[in-house]
Amino acid sequence: MIRVGGLTKRFGMHLILDRLDLSVTKGERVALLGLNGAGKTTLMRCLLGLIPFDGSLSIAGQDVRANGREARARLGYVPQRAPHFDGSFAEMIEFFTRLRGVEPAAVESRLESLGLAPAEHGEKPVRALSGGMLQKVLLALALGADVPLLLLDEPTANLDPRARREFLRALQSVDHDTTILLASHRFADVQAVADRLLVLHGGRIAFDGSVATLRDRVGDAVTLWVKVPTDVRERARQHLESLALPAVLSNGSAIGVRVDHAARADVLVELRQRAIPVEDFWTEVPSLQDLLENVLGLGERS
Amino acid sequence: MSRTMLFVQRELAGSLRARWFLAYSAVFLAGGLLLATFGMGDITVYGFRGFAKAFTGLVHLALLFVPLMALFPAAAAIAEDRESGALEYVLAQPVTFGEVYAGKLGGVSLAVLLSMTLGFGAAGAVAVLRGVPPGLVAILYAFVVLLALVFVALGLCFSTIAGSRARAVTFGILVWLVLVALGTLGVMVAFVRWGLPEQLLVTWSFLNPVEAFRMGVVSALDADLSLLGPVGARVAARFGAAGTATLSGLSLAAWVALPGLIGWRLFRAHG
Numbered sequence: 001m002i003r004v005g006g007l008t009k010r011f012g013m014h015l016i017l018d019r020l021d022l023s024v025t026k027g028e029r030v031a032l033l034g035l036n037g038a039g040k041t042t043l044m045r046c047l048l049g050l051i052p053f054d055g056s057l058s059i060a061g062q063d064v065r066a067n068g069r070e071a072r073a074r075l076g077y078v079p080q081r082a083p084h085f086d087g088s089f090a091e092m093i094e095f096f097t098r099l100r101g102v103e104p105a106a107v108e109s110r111l112e113s114l115g116l117a118p119a120e121h122g123e124k125p126v127r128a129l130s131g132g133m134l135q136k137v138l139l140a141l142a143l144g145a146d147v148p149l150l151l152l153d154e155p156t157a158n159l160d161p162r163a164r165r166e167f168l169r170a171l172q173s174v175d176h177d178t179t180i181l182l183a184s185h186r187f188a189d190v191q192a193v194a195d196r197l198l199v200l201h202g203g204r205i206a207f208d209g210s211v212a213t214l215r216d217r218v219g220d221a222v223t224l225w226v227k228v229p230t231d232v233r234e235r236a237r238q239h240l241e242s243l244a245l246p247a248v249l250s251n252g253s254a255i256g257v258r259v260d261h262a263a264r265a266d267v268l269v270e271l272r273q274r275a276i277p278v279e280d281f282w283t284e285v286p287s288l289q290d291l292l293e294n295v296l297g298l299g300e301r302s
Numbered sequence: 303m304s305r306t307m308l309f310v311q312r313e314l315a316g317s318l319r320a321r322w323f324l325a326y327s328a329v330f331l332a333g334g335l336l337l338a339t340f341g342m343g344d345i346t347v348y349g350f351r352g353f354a355k356a357f358t359g360l361v362h363l364a365l366l367f368v369p370l371m372a373l374f375p376a377a378a379a380i381a382e383d384r385e386s387g388a389l390e391y392v393l394a395q396p397v398t399f400g401e402v403y404a405g406k407l408g409g410v411s412l413a414v415l416l417s418m419t420l421g422f423g424a425a426g427a428v429a430v431l432r433g434v435p436p437g438l439v440a441i442l443y444a445f446v447v448l449l450a451l452v453f454v455a456l457g458l459c460f461s462t463i464a465g466s467r468a469r470a471v472t473f474g475i476l477v478w479l480v481l482v483a484l485g486t487l488g489v490m491v492a493f494v495r496w497g498l499p500e501q502l503l504v505t506w507s508f509l510n511p512v513e514a515f516r517m518g519v520v521s522a523l524d525a526d527l528s529l530l531g532p533v534g535a536r537v538a539a540r541f542g543a544a545g546t547a548t549l550s551g552l553s554l555a556a557w558v559a560l561p562g563l564i565g566w567r568l569f570r571a572h573g
Contacts, residue, residue, distance in 0.1 A: 048394045052571070073396035083387035086316045099308055099395050138391070151394075 001026045001149055001179040002047065006055035008203075009042055016042045018203030019055070026148065027176055031194035032183040033207075033292060038200040040183040041080075044153045047181075048077060060148055073100070076142020080154040082134035089129065090122035092137070100145050107144030114140055114170050132163025139170055150174065152182045156189055168192045187291070201296050214291060220261045225254045226271065227280040236276045243270060256284075305397050309405020310412065317375045317413035326374075327417035330367045334425030337363060338432070357434065357442070360425060361519050364446050365512060367421075369453040369478045372414045376457025377470035379406045380569065385466055399570045407458055407562065414450045422446055441522045441547070448554035449515045453478070455558045459565030481512040490533065504540065507533050508549055511557040518550025 004022035008015070016039045024030050032040050046053045049068035057064040062071035085092050093111075097104045108118050114136045121129070129137070135155055142150055152171075156164040164186075171193050174180065182193050190197065190211065197214055199207035207214060228236045230253070237255055245257045245267070259267055264283060271278055286294070317323050337359050383389035392402060426439040457474050464470035484506075492498055507513045517534045521543045538546050 045390075050390065050393055069396045069398055072394060075394075077391065077394040079387060079391055079394075081387045083383075083389075083391040085386075085388055086319060095308065095312060096395070099305060099397065 001028070001060055002181065003058045004055070005057075007043070007046060007057060008054040009039070009046060009051070015203050017046070017053070020204060022198070022205065024179060024181060026179055028196055029180045029194045030182070030196045030198055031190040032181060032198050032200065033185075033190065034200035035292060035296070039203055040200055041153055043200070044151055044181075044183060047151060048072065048075075074147055075149040075151055076139075076145055076147045078135060078138045078142060078150070078152045078155040080157045082131050082138060082158070085126045087126060088122065089124045089126055089137070090118065092126050093118065093141070096141050097144070100141075102141075102145045106146065107140050110140035110144045111137065113173075115166070116140070130163070132159045132167065135159060135163070135167055136170065139167070143174065148177070149179045149181070152180065152184075154183050154185060156184070156186065164189075199292060199295060207295050214295060221258050221286065222261050222264070223256045223284040223286075224259050224264050224267055225256045225282050225284065226268070226278050227254045228271070228276055228278060232276050235274075236271060239271070239274055239276065240267070243267075254280075304401075306401045306405045306408065309402055310408040313379060313406050313409020314413050314416075317410060318416075320375070323371075323375060323413070323417070326367070326371050327420060330363075330371065330417065330421035331424055333363050333367070334360065334421045335428060338425040338428035357429075357438070358520060360429075360442065361516060364422075364442075364449065365482070365516065368418065368446055368449050369512075370475070371417060372410075372450045372453035373457040373474035373478065374471060375413060376410045376454045377461045377464070377474045378467045379410050379458055380461040381464050381467040381470040382461075400566070403458075403566050403569045407454065410458065411451060411454050414454055415447060418446055418450050419443075438522060442519050445515055445519045445551070445554070448551060448558065449511065452511045452554055452557040452561075455560075455562040455565065459561040459568070462565045462569045478512075481510055484510060484513075493533075500536070503533055504537055507537055508553045511554055514550040514553040514557075518547045518554070521546035521550070 002022065002024040004020055007017050007020040007022075009017040020043070032043065034040050042051070045051045046057060047059065047064065049064045049071060053065075059071040060074040062074060064071045085095075087095075093104060093107055096102075097107055111118055116133060116136055121133075126134070139155075156167055159167060168189060171180070171182075180193060182189065184190050195210060197207065197209060197211060198205055199214075226236070233253075233255065240255065240257050245259060257267060261283075268278060268281060380389065383392065389402075393399065422443050426443060429439055430436050453474070456477060457470065460470040460473040460477075461467070464473055493503055507517060513533075517537055520534065521538045534546075541549060
């Protein structure tokens with residue numbers, strides 16, 4: 001579905017994508033990850049043919065550079081920031097369905113299934129729609145076009161938790177033949193949608209595998225935070241360090257320690273045996289950022 | 303309907319929806335009508351000379367309104383869409399950059415010409431009723447169309463280059479001001495101050511679209527020094543009325559084509 005060969009993109013002196021090779025097959029759900037500035041959006045823009053690039057790039061057999069329009073006819077795009085259009089909701093739908101040569105009924109039925117009845121919202125100005133509604137409209141436009149590929153560039157970045165859940169649910173219901181390439185910063189989004197992860201770093205692919213593989217590589221470590229009385233905090237810290245637990249962290253009133261998920265209770269028992277009262281404790285699972293930093297060898301927090 | 307026509311339609315609708323555009327059109331219409339109704343009254347009292355002065359007033363009204371009216375929507379056309387994210391989304395559809403650019407150029411041009419035609423159509427009709435030869439009104443209208451297209455092309459070019467709508471509009475207004483300042487007055491100052499050769503002054507007058515517009519229209523009146531200005535009078539004496547109008551028209555056409563082409567190439571290269 002997507003074939004990328006030797007893709008290179010520079011902005012002035014900055015090399016953003018460095019001879020990138022990539023292949024995504026039909027029906028795959030791929031998450032594109034990377035730290036800020038890793039080149040995720042640049043790769044998306046190259047795939048869309050929006051910016052010039054070196055190397056080869058094809059979508060569903062259509063060369064993006066030579067047959068950009070044909071390539072774009074085979075994909076639906078949902079950007080990070082929902083664009084604003086003049087005119088009403090109905091006018092926007094009419095414009096884009098005519099532009100794509102799609103039956104309005106196909107988009108309207110998608111809108112209905114996403115909880116956006118055209119009859120109810122048709123006359124509303126586009127500017128009056130919330131970000132979540134607009135993202136759903138864009139998804140409906142993409143799905144209504146019955147395209148084999150969806151390109152989603154951090155589509156939930158500006159949505160509130162409820163809108164994000166609804167958007168992800170809609171994505172999960174997409175036909176299994178549809179290929180999805182999702183750029184995201186949110187691990188929840190990635191877990192909900194993707195079965196393959198691509199981590200971009202330094203303009204190249206630093207990791208290519210499943211979510212489980214990434215977790216295996218990073219390990220099962222979590223951060224256990226314990227809150228102890230001020231007068232015993234130093235003793236608690238020294239004791240935890242004597243247990244050779246990595247990365248003892250201090251966060252004001254709490255002490256954090258990196259342990260395996262299954263070993264959390266052991267730490268609490270150790271503290272209790274030393275007569276160190278624990279007032280409170282909680283676990284912090286590593287964020288996507290932590291996982292990325294770990295897999296990219298950028299060091300741990302300290 | 304072709305994709306380009308869809309963009310033309312959308313751009314036209316967007317411009318006609320904008321309140322400032324409607325207000326500007328109304329002011330232009332009112333100004334033209336007032337000038338045609340009351341200014342042309344001189345024809346019966348002073349004959350052709352009075353009419354020519356009133357007609358020149360209409361030319362200057364066009365010089366004041368037309369560029370600004372064309373610049374605002376054209377400068378917004380691409381930059382505003384880029385700012386709102388709409389441009390990226392539109393270009394992610396199965397369209398070519400050329401279709402989008404041509405659609406925007408066509409849509410803004412149509413909107414501006416519609417407004418011009420309304421304003422000048424009404425003023426021209428009144429002028430004809432008051433005895434002005436229809437041919438002269440037609441020449442003025444043709445030059446107004448060319449002037450409007452020049453500033454649409456310039457505005458769209460700035461819109462492609464500038465990072466924001468505000469910057470594109472500012473560029474446009476600055477260029478307009480410079481072109482006006484470097485019209486007759488600026489040229490004369492330069493001539494006196496640096497003793498520039500006449501050939502350079504004549505060439506500059508044709509290269510400056512504002513001056514080319516003024517010379518082209520006013521020369522059609524067979525006007526004298528008081529209306530054409532010293533440089534314009536020298537140009538008219540050298541090339542004749544028809545020659546001056548033709549050269550002015552060609553200059554304006556080049557000013558439409560060149561920024562239009564540059565803007566399109568930049569848009570295609572950088573989106």
